Amino acid sequence: MIDVKSTELKAIITTDIDLEHETCEDIENALAFSLSSVQCLPLERSGIALVYAEKHSDPLQIVKKLIRSSVRCHWVFPIYxxxxxxxxxxxxxxxxxxxxxxxxxxxxxxxxxxxxxxxxxxxxxxxxxxxxxxxxxxxxxxxxxxxxxxxxxxxxxxxxxxxxxxxxxxxxxxxxxx
Missing domain, CATH: 3.30.2130.30 (VC0802-like)
Known part of the structure; x- marks a missing residue:
């Protein structure tokens, strides 16, 4: 489990309903080598996933990495x-x-x-x-x-x-x- 005090919300992802868990797997795999602590929280039956990462990490860079990795989603918004x-x-x-x-x-x-x-x-x-x-x-x-x-x-x-x-x-x- 990630220490909540050292992470912040960095991205909000929209996907198809019931694909939240698969999208989170894609996200965590895509970011595993670039961030030491990343957690994706799927909001079941909502089509939403929340990405938490280290406080110092740049939300725009996270979004760019996710887009290059072809994560199963519709929108990836950086959260500042x-x-x-x-x-x-x-x-x-x-x-x-x-x-x-x-x-x-x-x-x-x-x-x-x-x-x-x-x-x-x-x-x-x-x-x-x-x-x-x-x-x-x-x-x-x-x-x-x-x-x-x-x-x-x-x-x-x-x-x-x-x-x-x-x-x-x-x-x-x-x-x-x-």
Whole structure:
């Protein structure tokens, strides 16, 4: 078992329902030689797998290794920060992530949200809440038509994973049909 204090959520993977365990086997095999501690947690009958790895490991590098390894999945999202699935917690986590980014402010971005579970009532409410707060601080300019960056909120039950990337990178996270 991996020491929870030394690992963090690094990727959220979507796959077919009932293939979660096989996907986790693929993931752990693909990362076995590059990371000393990696754990994949299959969420049964959900089509979701959570990848935990060492705190210092780069989520984008993990995603690239998984894509090169042809893991059985649909999407592989890098997770740069995670928090509890509560409005205030997500707002704080998003603000930290954006303020620590090397992108000049205000950031021209769009927020994409996917909700799995009942912890958050509505993705659209959450996105409006976070967007208006960040705009009021002049950290971001929300642009639905021509954003430069994407803030992705992946809500999986009590955990929310955050990704922040240039819009051109999104196609890299989509796996080909396995």
């Amino acid at each position: 920060a995670s928090c509890k699935s509560m409005y205030e917690e997500i707002k704080k986590c998003v603000m930290e992530l954006l303020l620590l980014s090397n992108v000049s402010k205000p950031i021209k971005m769009v927020c994409r949200c996917r909700k799995r579970g009942w912890s958050i009532d509505s993705c659209s409410r959450l996105v409006k809440y976070i967007g208006s707060f960040l705009e009021s601080l002049n950290i971001v300019v929300v642009d639905y038509k021509n954003p430069e960056y994407v803030l992705r909120l992946e809500i999986v039950n009590e955990i929310t994973g955050l990704s922040f990337y240039h819009k051109t990178q999104e196609r890299e996270f989509r796996m080909g049909r396995y």
